[in-house]
Structures are given as structure tokens and as C-alpha cells.
Amino acid sequence: MTWLVRNVDLVSGLLAEHVWLALVPVVVGLALALPLGWAATRVPRVRFALLSAAGLLYTVPSLALFVSLPVVLGTQILSPLNIVVALTLYTVALLVRTVADALDAAPPAVLTAATAMGYRPLRRFVAVELPLAVPVIVAGLRVASVSNISLVTVGSLIGIGGLGELFTLGFQRNFLTPLVVGLVGTLALALVVDAVLVLGGRLATPWVRAGVGT
Amino acid sequence: MILTDLVAWFADPENWSGPDGVPARLAEHLQYTALALLLACLVAIPLGALVGHTGRGAFLVVGTTNALRALPTLGVVIMVVLLTGIGLGPVLFALVVLAVPPVMAGTYAGIRAVDPMVVDAARGVGMREREVLLQVEFPNALPLILGGIRSATLQLVSTATIAAFVAFGGLGRYIIDGLSVRDFAEVLAGAMLVAALAIVLDLALAGVERLVVSDGIRAPRGRART
Numbered sequence: 001m002t003w004l005v006r007n008v009d010l011v012s013g014l015l016a017e018h019v020w021l022a023l024v025p026v027v028v029g030l031a032l033a034l035p036l037g038w039a040a041t042r043v044p045r046v047r048f049a050l051l052s053a054a055g056l057l058y059t060v061p062s063l064a065l066f067v068s069l070p071v072v073l074g075t076q077i078l079s080p081l082n083i084v085v086a087l088t089l090y091t092v093a094l095l096v097r098t099v100a101d102a103l104d105a106a107p108p109a110v111l112t113a114a115t116a117m118g119y120r121p122l123r124r125f126v127a128v129e130l131p132l133a134v135p136v137i138v139a140g141l142r143v144a145s146v147s148n149i150s151l152v153t154v155g156s157l158i159g160i161g162g163l164g165e166l167f168t169l170g171f172q173r174n175f176l177t178p179l180v181v182g183l184v185g186t187l188a189l190a191l192v193v194d195a196v197l198v199l200g201g202r203l204a205t206p207w208v209r210a211g212v213g214t
Numbered sequence: 215m216i217l218t219d220l221v222a223w224f225a226d227p228e229n230w231s232g233p234d235g236v237p238a239r240l241a242e243h244l245q246y247t248a249l250a251l252l253l254a255c256l257v258a259i260p261l262g263a264l265v266g267h268t269g270r271g272a273f274l275v276v277g278t279t280n281a282l283r284a285l286p287t288l289g290v291v292i293m294v295v296l297l298t299g300i301g302l303g304p305v306l307f308a309l310v311v312l313a314v315p316p317v318m319a320g321t322y323a324g325i326r327a328v329d330p331m332v333v334d335a336a337r338g339v340g341m342r343e344r345e346v347l348l349q350v351e352f353p354n355a356l357p358l359i360l361g362g363i364r365s366a367t368l369q370l371v372s373t374a375t376i377a378a379f380v381a382f383g384g385l386g387r388y389i390i391d392g393l394s395v396r397d398f399a400e401v402l403a404g405a406m407l408v409a410a411l412a413i414v415l416d417l418a419l420a421g422v423e424r425l426v427v428s429d430g431i432r433a434p435r436g437r438a439r440t
Binding site: 056059060061062063064065067068070071077143146147149150153154156157158164167168170171174176179180182183186187190191194 | 216217280281283284285286287288289290292293295296297368371372375376379380386389390393398401402404405406408409412413416
């Protein structure tokens with residue numbers, strides 16, 4: 001406990017780094033996955049290509065991806081950009097499938113009704129299909145953000161790992177306290193982000209609790 | 215250029231022999247993965263089957279799986295090592311702990327998802343509970359059990375790589391050692407070997423799935439990131 005008090009600046013700095021390393025990829029990943037997922041529901045061949053690529057990407061272990069990206073991107077091996085891009089790729093790989101499945105699940109009668117009421121395709125997508133897909137997409141976002149928060153710590157092996165840097169610090173000094181602080185901090189961050197997403201999802205879909213809709 | 219260095223690294227016969235050669239490191243990596251997977255299955259499949267069959271303790275299975283997703287594997291490995299010392303045993307223990315939840319969750323979900331009418335019919339024709347579990351629920355649950363094993367395998371390949379940080383063998387050694395001496399060709403070679411191993415094992419398990427699962431069963435597949 002005294003260690004934490006003495007090092008509160010270090011820990012809060014690492015926590016802030018951890019938050020943006022983990023969550024920027026979630027935001028960017030969602031922004032990329034929405035159009036890709038939409039395209040996947042329209043063209044079966046695109047769906048097959050995207051889901052195969054996503055499955056393959058998802059198989060690559062995180063440390064291998066972190067250290068391979070500099071060759072592709074031309075970044076420095078110790079650049080935080082590698083972590084952000086790698087986690088964005090994982091997020092997109094996860095969410096493309098989620099978004100495609102969520103859009104597929106919209107009841108055809110609702111879509112026909114929307115079209116009959118004069119919704120053009122783009123507006124129908126934004127105002128009808130997307131809101132209906134929110135609960136499933138939120139479930140995907142929860143998985144993506146929680147696993148990103150955990151994966152950021154692997155970055156500490158290449159020098160940028162948010163709270164994960166406390167693991168390597170603890171190992172080098174053979175000192176358990178920073179390690180425990182890092183573990184508890186990472187788990188707490190995951191819990192908080194998860195709770196915020198659940199709450200946000202509920203606020204965004206009042207009709208689910210009202211029992212209206214599907 | 216890094217790519218020519220990479221080709222040179224793979225072409226160098228020195229990297230293909232001895233205790234630090236690719237065959238030896240690959241064998242180590244496979245050994246750790248296989249051993250940890252076997253031990254994890256011995257614990258997780260009976261436990262998951264029991265919970266799935268009786269329906270008791272489901273919160274435990276779901277809870278540990280969700281918690282694991284948030285648990286940083288690097289932190290777990292280092293903690294076990296700090297508490298018990300460096301060695302094959304502690305790291306193997308950490309690997310097993312991390313591989314149990316996906317297998318257990320897959321087994322549990324697979325057994326839960328078996329059509330209750332099928333289970334009822336099995337009891338109706340006079341099968342004992344044990345027979346219901348082993349001859350009816352288990353074969354029906356096989357796709358999801360194997361799905362859990364696939365997730366666990368990816369988790370293990372990935373974590374065994376990270377474990378190189380605590381003086382552990384396997385292909386992760388190239389990444390960690392390469393980073394420490396700034397030999398990026400070695401780092402990249404290690405990354406490619408690890409990625410290739412993960413992909414090949416995943417494809418092999420998909421093949422096993424196709425071979426052992428009964429043709430009468432087609433189940434939705436779920437996978438989780440490790």
C-alpha cells in the first residue's frame with residue numbers, strides 16, 4: 001500500500017496510457033467494422049473473404065503481431081502506434097462478424113415496413129437497422145474492449161504496455177507489489193469499461209426494457 | 215533492409231541446429247502447448263460436463279470465463295514465477311490455469327445446448343445417467359467442446375510465447391532475445407514462426423473436428439480471443 005502511495009504518479013500515468021491504448025482501437029475498430037459488416041451482409045463473397053481474413057488474423061498471437069507491424073507500417077519497433085494498430089485489427093476482426101450477424105438478425109417485416117414508409121436505403125440503415133443491431137454490437141464491444149485491456153499489457157515486452165509495465169518492473173526487481181497493483185488495476189479497468197458499455201447499451205435501447213419491438 | 219536480413223536469418227544453417235535452433239524451439243513450444251492442453255482437458259472436460267449435466271455451478275463456469283478474458287496472461291505468468299521461482303513447473307502451471315476456462319466453458323455450453331428432448335428420449339429408452347452423459351450428451355456436445363479446445367490451444371501458443379520473458383524456452387525466445395540485442399530479423403523470424411504455428415494448429419484442429427464429429431450434428435461455432 002505504501003508503495004502505491006509513493007508511486008501514485010507513475011501508476012496514474014500508466015493507467016491513462018492503458019486507457020487510450022486499449023480504447024482508441026475500440027472506437028476506430030467500430031468505425032471500420034460498421035461499413036465492412038454492412039458490406040458483408042450485402043455480398044456473400046465479401047462476407048466469406050472478410051470472415052476468413054478475420055479468422056486468420058485473430059489466430060495470430062498478440063506479441064507476434066506487435067513486433068511484425070513495424071515492417072508493414074514502417075514504424076519504429078517501440079512505437080505505441082504498433083499496439084494501437086494491432087488492437088484495432090483484432091477489434092475489427094471481432095466486430096465484423098458481430099455487425100454482420102446483428103444486421104442479419106433484423107426481422108424482414110420491419111425492414112419492409114420501413115421501406116414502405118419511404119425510408120431510403122441509407123436512412124433505413126441508420127434509423128432502423130443500426131438501432132436494432134445495437135444490443136448485439138454492444139455485446140461484441142464488451143468482448144473487444146475487455147480483451148484489448150488485457151492485451152495492452154503484452155505490449156510491456158516491447159516497452160509500451162500501460163499497467164503491464166508494472167509486471168515487467170515487478171519481475172526485474174523481484175518485487176510482488178507493483179505486479180499485484182498492475183493486475184488489480186487492469187482487472188478493475190476492464191470491469192469499469194464493461195459496466196459503462198452495459199449501461200450505455202441500455203440507455204441507447206430503451207425499447208428493449210419496455211418490451212416493445214422484437 | 216529488414217526483409218533481406220530475415221531471409222538471411224532463415225537461410226543461416228546455424229539457426230536450424232542445436233538447442234537454440236528452430237526445430238528444438240518448435241519442439242519445446244509444441245511440448246508445452248500439448249502438455250498444458252492435456253492437463254487442462256483432464257480437469258476441464260469432466261468439470262464442464264458435470265456442471266452442464268447437472269446444471270449446478272453454472273455461474274462458476276460463466277464467471278471464470280469472463281474473468282479470464284480480462285486477466286492479463288503476462289501478469290499471471292510473472293506472478294506464478296515470482297511466487298514459486300523460475301522453472302518449467304510454475305510456467306506450466308500458469309499455462310494450465312489459463313487453458314482450463316475455455317475448455318470448461320465449451321464443454322459446459324455444448325452439454326447445455328443438447329436438445330432436452332434428445333436427453334429425455336435417452337432416459338425414456340432406459341439409459342442410466344452415466345450412459346446419457348457419455349453416449350448422448352457428449353457426442354452431441356463435441357463440436358463446442360472442440361471449439362473450446364481450439365480457443366485454449368491458441369491461448370496456449372500465445373501465452374507460451376510471452377512466457378519466454380521469464381527465461382522460458384519455445385519460439386518466443388527469438389522474439390525476446392532478438393528484442394534485447396536489437397536483432398530485429400530474429401524478432402521477426404520468431405513472430406512469423408509463432409504465427410505460422412498458431413495458424414497450422416488451428417487448421418489441424420478444424421480438421422480433427424471434421425473427422426470426429428458425427429455427420430448428424432451441425433452446431434454453431436463460437437470462438438474467443440485469447
